[in-house]
Amino acid sequence: MGVGVSTKELRKVYTSPPPMAMGAAGFSMLGTRGGAKKAFEIVALDRVSLEIPPGEIFGLLGPNGAGKSTTIGILTTRVRPTGGQARIGEYDVWRQQVEVKRLIGVVQQRPNLDFALTAREILVFHGAYYGVASAERVRRATELLERFQLTDRANELVRGFSGGMMQRLSIARAMMHDPEVLFLDEPSTGLDPQTRLLLWEIIREYNRSGKTILLTTHNMEEADALCRRIAIIDHGHVIAQGTPAELKASIPGGYLLRLRVSRSSPELVERLQRLPGVTEVRANGNEVDLYADRGGPLIAGIVGAVSEAATELHDVHISEPSLENLFLHHTGRSLRQ
Amino acid sequence: MNWTTFFAMLARDAHVARRNLPALLTQTMLQPLLYTFVFGRVMISSGMMAPSYKGMLVPGIMGMSMVLTGIQAVSMPLIAEFQFTREIEDRLLAPMRIEWLAVEKILAGMVQALASGTVVVVVAWLILGTGVGLNVQQPVLFVTVVFLVALFSASGGLALGCTVGQTQIGLMFSLVLAPMIFFGCVYYPWSALAGFPIIQKLVLLNPLVYASEGLRGTMAPQYPHIPALTVAGALVVIDVVLIVTGLKQFNAKAVS
Numbered sequence: 001m002g003v004g005v006s007t008k009e010l011r012k013v014y015t016s017p018p019p020m021a022m023g024a025a026g027f028s029m030l031g032t033r034g035g036a037k038k039a040f041e042i043v044a045l046d047r048v049s050l051e052i053p054p055g056e057i058f059g060l061l062g063p064n065g066a067g068k069s070t071t072i073g074i075l076t077t078r079v080r081p082t083g084g085q086a087r088i089g090e091y092d093v094w095r096q097q098v099e100v101k102r103l104i105g106v107v108q109q110r111p112n113l114d115f116a117l118t119a120r121e122i123l124v125f126h127g128a129y130y131g132v133a134s135a136e137r138v139r140r141a142t143e144l145l146e147r148f149q150l151t152d153r154a155n156e157l158v159r160g161f162s163g164g165m166m167q168r169l170s171i172a173r174a175m176m177h178d179p180e181v182l183f184l185d186e187p188s189t190g191l192d193p194q195t196r197l198l199l200w201e202i203i204r205e206y207n208r209s210g211k212t213i214l215l216t217t218h219n220m221e222e223a224d225a226l227c228r229r230i231a232i233i234d235h236g237h238v239i240a241q242g243t244p245a246e247l248k249a250s251i252p253g254g255y256l257l258r259l260r261v262s263r264s265s266p267e268l269v270e271r272l273q274r275l276p277g278v279t280e281v282r283a284n285g286n287e288v289d290l291y292a293d294r295g296g297p298l299i300a301g302i303v304g305a306v307s308e309a310a311t312e313l314h315d316v317h318i319s320e321p322s323l324e325n326l327f328l329h330h331t332g333r334s335l336r337q
Numbered sequence: 338m339n340w341t342t343f344f345a346m347l348a349r350d351a352h353v354a355r356r357n358l359p360a361l362l363t364q365t366m367l368q369p370l371l372y373t374f375v376f377g378r379v380m381i382s383s384g385m386m387a388p389s390y391k392g393m394l395v396p397g398i399m400g401m402s403m404v405l406t407g408i409q410a411v412s413m414p415l416i417a418e419f420q421f422t423r424e425i426e427d428r429l430l431a432p433m434r435i436e437w438l439a440v441e442k443i444l445a446g447m448v449q450a451l452a453s454g455t456v457v458v459v460v461a462w463l464i465l466g467t468g469v470g471l472n473v474q475q476p477v478l479f480v481t482v483v484f485l486v487a488l489f490s491a492s493g494g495l496a497l498g499c500t501v502g503q504t505q506i507g508l509m510f511s512l513v514l515a516p517m518i519f520f521g522c523v524y525y526p527w528s529a530l531a532g533f534p535i536i537q538k539l540v541l542l543n544p545l546v547y548a549s550e551g552l553r554g555t556m557a558p559q560y561p562h563i564p565a566l567t568v569a570g571a572l573v574v575i576d577v578v579l580i581v582t583g584l585k586q587f588n589a590k591a592v593s
Contacts, residue, residue: 014593076430079593098339102432112426116353116414122427125352128345129431173427 002054002210003089003180011083012045012070044070046236059227060216067236068216072185076106105179109186111166113158120154130177144172163190184215220323239330256325257290260315268309275301342433350445365406369398377465392470393560396552397523402457407450407490415498439587446491479555485572486548495583499590521545528561547571
């Protein structure tokens with residue numbers, strides 16, 4: 001039966017810069033210790049606890065440098081945890097690496113294909129590393145190449161492949177040994193919309209056979225479309241966790257109206273707060289965020305309030321309840337920032 | 338230990354090595370063979386070198402080829418695979434303790450070093466013609482020395498490959514490999530340095546000295562050489578140090 005994933009109070013502090021390819025390009029420097037010696041120290045994860053039952057598609061959502069790739073790195077034996085515990089099924093990831101590696105398949109953020117081999121050889125050798133029988137691995141490789149639309153380039157060295165092709169091949173490779181838990185770090189980065197849909201379909205189908213899938217993304221739509229549950233992660237902390245519907249319902253009001261005014265004032269905020277259906281108003285420079293239970297119908301009231309507060313309205317942007325708004329609500333920042 | 342995974346990785350390296358064989362052979366053997374031709378044929382036939390130089394040269398050339406091949410065969414791919422693209426990641430994720438991947442790299446490097454040594458001896462012999470005068474009196478000791486030299490080259494490649502970055506490859510050749518070859522007793526016996534006592538002591542830090550002298554002592558003992566047992570002892574120490582360093586560096590590179 002399926003295999004679950006869990007972490008308890010997981011911490012990671014880097015004391016030297018991690019390799020770029022571990023997905024550590026955009027780091028959040030929250031724990032940098034100053035002082036005379038300028039010791040390098042980055043707290044990448046701070047007490048992250050997750051519980052992913054067998055057979056679930058779970059999403060880690062957050063901006064670059066939030067700690068998503070580090071979480072995946074620890075869960076896949078590639079990063080040594082500083083504290084806490086990570087388990088795949090019944091195995092402790094750090095102490096029982098070989099048992100864990102047998103159960104997992106990993107797609108890293110950057111394609112890390114073996115440049116010395118052709119596409120087909122990459123799949124076949126990968127199968128061999130996992131002890132897949134000879135005839136079986138040839139059959140599976142052929143099937144996956146077909147599935148990921150790589151058959152016509154199967155016997156070429158992958159050096160000349162496009163980013164999207166490399167990404168597809170990386171995913172095919174991770175599925176070669178039929179792992180119980182599949183990790184996908186930003187799987188749809190660099191894929192065109194059509195291939196992204198193909199990938200989503202493949203992920204869903206893989207999940208239907210009882211496999212657990214953990215993916216990271218900074219794409220709200222993807223998290224919403226694929227994941228049964230989501231954890232929103234920022235600066236190494238889990239800031240919210242639940243099903244997409246639960247999370248969206250947790251935003252006060254649901255709708256977000258972003259106003260740009262020439263000058264915000266306490267008076268303006270107060271007037272806006274009195275409008276019907278408004279649950280929260282936050283002013284930041286000449287930007288004002290309104291959380292409300294309605295969108296368009298508020299515009300007239302807003303225009304009135306703005307002119308009464310003797311300022312000018314330059315722009316209004318209405319967004320419907322979404323994970324994007326949720327992220328904004330918790331962190332004050334947009335996911336794309 | 339998961340031998341299935343281990344042998345699958347060996348098979349992968351063999352496959353890649355086969356594909357890269359012409360390039361690798363040219364890279365590592367052209368220089369020794371040109372040297373053999375110039376000094377073993379041109380200089381001797383023109384009378385500028387004594388004919389006995391042939392037998393002196395072959396063990397040194399063999400040692401140098403083995404060491405260069407082993408070091409390059411292990412270090413160059415490792416440097417590339419640990420870079421930016423992290424090509425090695427797939428093998429680090431295979432169901433086997435990652436130290437065994439380093440061991441596999443050493444083994445693959447040894448095989449290539451042995452192959453290169455064999456080819457060089459044969460080709461050098463063909464170039465030099467008659468009067469080479471090789472004379473293996475203690476086959477067991479000879480094989481032991483050859484094995485230790487192969488191990489030294491491959492574990493040296495591991496240690497270098499996990500320490501040197503891609504931008505420093507040029508530096509590795511000019512600062513490590515070039516002096517190592519010229520002060521490696523490849524083209525002359527160690528005793529020939531007697532007139533330069535300080536250099537003679539300093540070159541004892543160079544592992545290639547033991548490779549050349551060990552092969553000379555077991556293949557052509559009629560020439561002056563450091564006693565083969567002393568050499569074997571030194572090679573064992575060098576091998577252990579390089580393996581320990583290499584594994585440590587490998588682990589540091591592989592896990593963040």
